[in-house]
Structure formats: structure tokens, C-alpha cells
Amino acid sequence: xxxxxxxxxxxxxxxxxxxxxxxxxxxxxxxxxxxxxxxxxxxxxxxxxxxxxxxxxxxxxxxxxxxxxxxxxxxxxxxxxxxxxxxxxxxxxxxxxxxxxxxxxxxxxxxxxxxxxxxxxxxxxxxxxxxxxxxxxxxxxxxxxxxxxxxxxxxxxxxxxxxxxxxxxxxxxxxxxxxxxxxxxxxxxxxxxxxxxxxxxxxxxxxxxxxxxxxxxxxxxxxxxxxxxxxxxxxxxxxxxxxxxxxxxxxxxxxxxxxxxxxxxxxxxxxxxxxxxxxxxxxxxxxxxxxxxxxxxxxxxxxxxxxxxxxxxxxxxxxxxxxxxxxxxxxxxxxxxxxxxxxxxxxxxxxxxxxxxxxxxxxxxxxxxxxxxxxxxxxxxxxxxx
Numbered sequence: 001x002x003x004x005x006x007x008x009x010x011x012x013x014x015x016x017x018x019x020x021x022x023x024x025x026x027x028x029x030x031x032x033x034x035x036x037x038x039x040x041x042x043x044x045x046x047x048x049x050x051x052x053x054x055x056x057x058x059x060x061x062x063x064x065x066x067x068x069x070x071x072x073x074x075x076x077x078x079x080x081x082x083x084x085x086x087x088x089x090x091x092x093x094x095x096x097x098x099x100x101x102x103x104x105x106x107x108x109x110x111x112x113x114x115x116x117x118x119x120x121x122x123x124x125x126x127x128x129x130x131x132x133x134x135x136x137x138x139x140x141x142x143x144x145x146x147x148x149x150x151x152x153x154x155x156x157x158x159x160x161x162x163x164x165x166x167x168x169x170x171x172x173x174x175x176x177x178x179x180x181x182x183x184x185x186x187x188x189x190x191x192x193x194x195x196x197x198x199x200x201x202x203x204x205x206x207x208x209x210x211x212x213x214x215x216x217x218x219x220x221x222x223x224x225x226x227x228x229x230x231x232x233x234x235x236x237x238x239x240x241x242x243x244x245x246x247x248x249x250x251x252x253x254x255x256x257x258x259x260x261x262x263x264x265x266x267x268x269x270x271x272x273x274x275x276x277x278x279x280x281x282x283x284x285x286x287x288x289x290x291x292x293x294x295x296x297x298x299x300x301x302x303x304x305x306x307x308x309x310x311x312x313x314x315x316x317x318x319x320x321x322x323x324x325x326x327x328x329x330x331x332x333x334x335x336x337x338x339x340x341x342x343x344x345x346x347x348x349x350x351x352x353x354x355x356x357x358x359x360x361x362x363x364x365x366x367x368x369x370x371x372x373x374x375x376x377x378x379x380x381x382x383x384x385x386x
Contacts, residue, residue, distance in 0.1 A: 017155050020070045020086065021172040022323055023162070024187070024331055028094035029323050031070050033087030034174065042286050043077040052282070055085040056326045069282070072173055072180065072321040072335060075290060075314040076303065082175060082316065094170075096162035097155070102379020106149040108344075110384055113143045113312050119367070120360035122309040129305065130356045137233050138296035138305050141351030142367055143312050144385060151343045152378060154179045160377040164261055169333035171321045175340065180316055182338025183373060185260050188288060188320050190331045191281035196246065196272045199258075202234040202293040202353055203227030203266035206369045207259065218257050218264045226357040231255050231266045233355075234292045237299075238270060241287050245279055246272040260337075262372050280328030285320060293353065294318040294334055317349040337373040348374045350385075 018030035038055065040048040052069055059067030071083035114122070122140050129135040158172050161183040168183035190197045205221040208214035221227055235251065243249055249272035258267040279287075295318070296302025306314075316335050324330030339348040350370035352363040368385040375382050 018090075018172070019174060020084065021158070021170065022070065022321065022331070022333075023094040023170040024190075024333070025167070026190070026192075026331065028092055029068070029070065029089060030092070031068065031084070031086035031089040031323075034070075034084040035087065036084075037071065037081075038083040038085075039080040041078050041080055042073050042289075045286065048081065049283075052083070059085050059087075060326065066325050066327065068323050068325050069330075070323045072171075072316045073286065073289065073319045074316055075294065075318040075335075076307075077286075077289075079313070079315060082173065096166065097159040099159040099163040100156055102156070102160065102377075103150055103153070105152075105379055107380060107384055108147040108149055109145075110147075111145045112385075113145065114310070116364055118311070119364050123354055123358060123360035123363050125309065126305065126354045127356065127358065135301055135305060136297045137230060137292055137353060137355045138302045139292075139294055139318070139351045139353050140306070140363070141310065141314065141318065141349060143317075144348040144350075144371055146346040146348070146380075146384070148344050148346060148378075152341045152346055154181055154341050157181055157341060157374075157377050160379075161373070164377060165337075165373065168260070168337070169322075169331075171333070171335075171338075173316075173321060175316075178340045178342030178345075180321075180335070180338060180340055181374075182321075182335060183377075184321075184333045184336050184338070185258070185265065186293070186334045186336065188291070188322075188332045188334050189281055189285045191274070191284065191324075192329050194274045194276075196242065196274055196284070198238060198242075198270045198288070199267055200231075200234045200238055200270070200291060200293050201258065201265040201267045202231040203255070204353075204366060205264045206366070207262060207264055218259075221264050221266060222255075222257060226355060227266055228255070230353050230355045231268070233297045235268055235270075237292050237297065238288060242270070242272060242284070245274055245284060247275050248273040260373070262369055280324060281330040281332065282324045282328070285322075285332040289320050289332075290318065294336075294351075296353075314349070318351060337370060339374045346378065
């Protein structure tokens with residue numbers, strides 16, 4: 001994407017940070033003048049759809065040729081969305097802002113919710129549910145609450161995330177209190193001119209510190225029956241949702257490897273062509289969300305298990321973030337490798353997919369590895385997550 005397009009309103013001042021930002025391999029969306037959010041939960045889809053259609057129509061009437069909807073949906077469809085129709089936006093190449101060394105910050109206090117013992121007990125409960133045939137997979141997560149000696153600066157944290165993870169989906173979204181930031185490795189869905197693409201990830205392993213060790217970790221992950229099973233649950237569910245909407249849907253027979261700076265993942269790139277005048281990216285994304293990669297399988301039973309076991313509300317964590325235009329095109333990524341920054345207070349989140357054969361201690365360690373992405377961007381040691 002080599003052009004910069006401004007929709008409506010005066011140009012942004014040089015160097016002024018956007019109110020909302022989303023980047024991908026396709027480019028960057030920078031949005032300004034967000035106004036009031038649309039907070040209707042996704043479960044009230046008829047009302048939410050009407051509100052979005054009306055807001056897009058109002059933006060067109062105000063002079064925007066192709067207005068956007070930007071923002072995020074919560075993990076639980078019964079919880080509030082955080083969606084905006086920006087007064088103006090830019091589409092262009094994604095360029096990482098200049099990342100400066102993190103400030104010398106200190107952790108005044110840190111708390112994991114749940115603590116290690118409780119998290120491992122929940123994993124054991126999940127294993128019992130698998131043995132009884134009630135569940136096939138569930139994703140369990142934890143929240144890390146940090147109090148810092150100096151306020152975290154969202155712009156600089158985002159710049160470091162973009163430098164650390166240049167191929168990720170980066171996002172920055174204002175909340176009622178604080179700002180959601182992240183560098184997600186996973187695309188939920190992209191639609192462009194009738195072409196649909198998704199790249200689900202499920203099955204992970206911590207990267208090795210030495211090249212040969214790292215290669216061995218990757219080989220072991222690719223050969224792991226446990227991780228292959230976890231991944232297949234995700235692919236089968238995505239096939240079930242997308243196939244009726246597509247005249248062509250190409251799904252590789254086996255997953256492939258993809259990596260971040262800290263983890264290897266099993267991933268499957270899925271491409272298709274929608275039927276003429278088929279559903280928009282927004283309606284399809286909401287049908288897919290949450291996939292078994294973020295919730296579990298069967299979805300409703302896994303979500304109920306999470307409600308019973310997790311002692312905090314996920315809110316936007318493991319929801320979806322992105323954008324769509326008035327023509328039904330857009331991109332939505334899953335809200336992982338993320339945190340909410342609010343001055344001296346920071347909340348970070350990480351989850352692990354639990355299936356038969358999972359080890360409670362290893363799943364706890366995996367959440368610590370995933371928290372490392374945000375901790376590093378904050379200039380803090382990964383030992384904070386232990």
C-alpha cells in the first residue's frame with residue numbers, strides 16, 4: 001500500500017498520534033475524532049447492526065466517501081463493545097515510529113489473578129472435564145496487575161511493540177479509562193473485494209535461545225499430537241462457519257509453523273472467495289468469534305467453564321480488534337499479547353489452550369512467556385510474570 005488517503009476533515013497535524021491505530025501487512029489505519037463509542041454488545045446483533053448502519057450513513061451524509069467502523073468487540077458477546085465511526089482517517093503504509101529506550105521504571109507491586117496454584121487447579125479441572133467427555137478444549141487465562149513508579153507512555157510502548165514484533169497486528173484503542181495496546185500475531189478475518197482470508201493459530205512452544213535448540217523446538221511442536229489435536233479443533237470450527245458463505249474455500253491439510261520473537265505457533269492460512277453479495281467482514285467475524293483458539297470447544301460449554309473458573313472479567317482481552325468500511329471490507333485480529341495502560345497502573349493478559357494431555361505447570365509457564373511481549377515493551381523483566 002503506497003498511498004495515503006485522508007477521508008473527511010482537516011489533515012492531521014504532522015506527528016500527531018491517532019486516536020485509533022491498526023496495522024497489518026496490508027498497511028495502516030489511523031483514525032481521528034472518534035466521538036462517542038457504540039457500546040451495544042455483540043449478542044444484541046440486530047440492534048448493533050442498525051446502530052452501525054445508521055452511523056455509517058450519517059458519516060456518508062457528512063461527506064465521507066467510504067466511512068469506517070473501528071474498534072473492538074469483547075470476548076464475551078454479552079459484554080459491551082467499543083466501536084467508533086471516526087470523523088476522519090488515513091490509510092497508508094505502516095511505518096514504526098521511532099522507538100526510544102524504555103524509561104527506568106520500577107514495579108511497585110504486582111499481582112497475578114489467578115495465582116499460580118489456582119490457575120493450575122483450573123487446568124486440572126479442565127482435564128477432568130475432558131475425561132468426562134464434557135469438553136474438548138478450553139482456553140484459560142490470567143491477568144497481571146502492575147503498579148509502576150512512573151506512568152507508562154502508550155506511544156512509546158506501542159513504538160517498542162512495533163520494533164519488537166514488526167509483522168504483528170498492532171493496535172491502540174482508547175477505553176473509558178486507559179488505553180488498550182497490543183501486538184497480536186493472529187488474524188481472525190480479512191475480506192477484500194470478495195476475497196476472504198484467515199490465519200488461525202493454535203498450539204505453541206517457547207522458542208529456544210540457541211539456533212539448533214530453536215529448530216528442535218519447532219520440529220517437536222510440528223510433530224506434537226497434543227498440539228495438532230488442539231489446532232484441528234480450531235480449523236474444523238472455522239470450516240463449519242465459513243464454508244456456507246464461500247464458493248471456494250482452500251484449507252491446507254496440515255498446519256505450518258509461524259513464529260514471534262518469543263514463541264513458535266502452529267498456523268493454517270485459509271483463503272476463499274465469498275458468494276456474490278455475501279456477508280460483510282463484520283458479520284462473518286462476529287460469527288467466527290470466539291474461535292476455539294480463544295475460548296475452547298464446544299464454544300458455549302467452554303465459555304461457561306471460563307466464567308466459572310476465571311476470577312476476573314476478560315472484557316476486550318481475547319476479543320477482536322480492527323476495522324471495516326461501508327462496502328463490507330476490513331480486517332479483524334484477535335486481542336492477545338496486549339495490555340491496558342492507565343498511568344501508573346497496567347493490566348496485562350495471557351492465556352493458554354488446554355486440551356487432553358496438557359500439563360498444568362507447563363501451561364502456567366506458557367502464560368508467562370506470552371506476557372513477555374508486553375513486559376519487554378514496558379522495559380520490565382519477564383521474571384515479573386513468574
